[in-house]
Amino acid sequence: MAQAGCVNLQSVSTRYSIPAAVLLVACLLPGPGPAAAASEPGAREIQKTEEYFPDEIGSVWRYKGRSRTDAVERIAEMAFANEVSAIGTTNIKGETVKIFRETNQGNKGPTDGFFRRDTAGITYYGSQPTTPFEQQLIPYRVLVFPLVMEGTFRQLEKKGVDMQADLDGDGRHERADVVAEVRVSAHAPVAVPAGTFSDALQIDASMTIVITLTKSGRVVTSRDRITSWFVRGIGLVKYVEEIESPPVMETRGEVTHVSEELESYTLKGTVGAPSAPVLPPQPAGRL
Numbered sequence: 001m002a003q004a005g006c007v008n009l010q011s012v013s014t015r016y017s018i019p020a021a022v023l024l025v026a027c028l029l030p031g032p033g034p035a036a037a038a039s040e041p042g043a044r045e046i047q048k049t050e051e052y053f054p055d056e057i058g059s060v061w062r063y064k065g066r067s068r069t070d071a072v073e074r075i076a077e078m079a080f081a082n083e084v085s086a087i088g089t090t091n092i093k094g095e096t097v098k099i100f101r102e103t104n105q106g107n108k109g110p111t112d113g114f115f116r117r118d119t120a121g122i123t124y125y126g127s128q129p130t131t132p133f134e135q136q137l138i139p140y141r142v143l144v145f146p147l148v149m150e151g152t153f154r155q156l157e158k159k160g161v162d163m164q165a166d167l168d169g170d171g172r173h174e175r176a177d178v179v180a181e182v183r184v185s186a187h188a189p190v191a192v193p194a195g196t197f198s199d200a201l202q203i204d205a206s207m208t209i210v211i212t213l214t215k216s217g218r219v220v221t222s223r224d225r226i227t228s229w230f231v232r233g234i235g236l237v238k239y240v241e242e243i244e245s246p247p248v249m250e251t252r253g254e255v256t257h258v259s260e261e262l263e264s265y266t267l268k269g270t271v272g273a274p275s276a277p278v279l280p281p282q283p284a285g286r287l
Contacts, residue, residue, distance in 0.1 A: 045146045046184070052201050052230040053143075055098050055117050059086045059267045061235060064193065065260035067107045071253070080107040082260060090114065092125045093139065106241075106258050121145045133164040147184045147201075155180040163211065167248045170215040180207040190229045192237050192261040200229040200237060213248065220246040237262040 046052075061084040068077040082104045089096050097114045105111055114125035116139075126138040144153055156178060163174045183204045190200040209222040226241040240259045247253040 044149045046149060046201070047146070048232075049146045050117060050119075051232045052147075052235065053117060053122060054233065054235050054267055055086055055100075055115065056268050057086050057088055057098070059265070060084070061265045062263045063260040064263050065104075065107060065258065067256065067258045069254050069256045071255075078107060080104055082106075095125070095139075097125045106260075119145060131164070133162075136162070136164070143182065149184055149187075151184050153182045155182060167211065168213045168215040172214040174211050174214055176209045176211045178207070178209050181205065185227075188229075190231075190238055192263075194237065194262040194264055197229075197231045197234075197237060200231050203228050203230065220248060222246055234262070234265060234267065 063082045063084070065080045065082055066077055067080065069075045082102055084103075084105075085101045087099050087101050090099055091097070092114055095116055097116045100113045100115060102111050102113065112128045114127065116123045116125060120141075121144040122142050123139050124142050126134055140156070142155065159177045160175050161178055163176055165174065166172060167174045185202045185204045187199050188202050189196065189198050190202075191197075205226045205228070207224045211220050211222065212218075213220065223244040224241065226239055228239040229237050231237050238259070238261045241257070243256040243258070245254045245256065
């Protein structure tokens with residue numbers, strides 16, 4: 001959605017996780033189909049990829065987060081909490097999908113996200129509340145299985161997308177060219193309040209939206225970069241996101257920083273908490 005004078009990408013971001021309602025992914029547009037993941041020579045498939053994205057009904061993930069927005073001067077940093085629950089299933093477009101309920105995703109309030117995980121990957125079926133823009137896009141594939149270490153997956157490349165918003169005040173909707181990619185970067189240790197995990201899967205994602213203003217023909221570019229860490233059998237344990245919102249009608253844009261870290265979790269009756277045993281560091285890069 002547009003703020004006065006800037007493009008706010010917090011409603012059109014890139015976040016790829018099963019317990020994360022990708023309301024933030026509302027601007028990832030589906031192409032004709034998922035592109036094959038490109039990889040470096042000697043790259044390895046990650047065995048049992050689906051174990052990094054558990055989606056059992058009744059599971060709960062509890063996060064603590066921080067957000068801040070920088071413009072001319074820094075706005076005060078805000079702390080927030082978010083609880084994600086796999087609460088059940090529903091039918092969308094003839095497919096059975098899981099419902100993930102978030103109490104305060106990215107410090108933006110409650111939302112439900114709808115996902116389907118199968119042997120081919122993870123598909124996003126939208127959110128509630130939703131937007132007219134998002135409804136043009138769903139469903140679309142957000143990850144393709146198996147993941148490949150150092151592999152890059154282009155989620156989309158689409159031109160001339162209706163932004164469903166008048167950003168420059170001339171009564172006409174702007175259009176945009178959108179590109180989004182995901183890269184499986186590393187196995188690495190990560191420490192969060194729920195524990196220290198020696199072999200988390202790091203996934204880097206980026207999205208670029210190039211918008212042409214209808215009033216002046218001027219081109220503005222929005223960028224979103226996010227790094228997420230997933231642990232086998234647990235799911236998302238941490239993400240760090242930077243969202244660049246360029247100026248449209250004013251003389252300045254904004255950069256928003258958002259992060260969440262796992263505090264505790266309950267999976268299939270197994271409880272993890274800040275008091276859980278801390279694993280000793282081990283070499284990264286092991287499957």
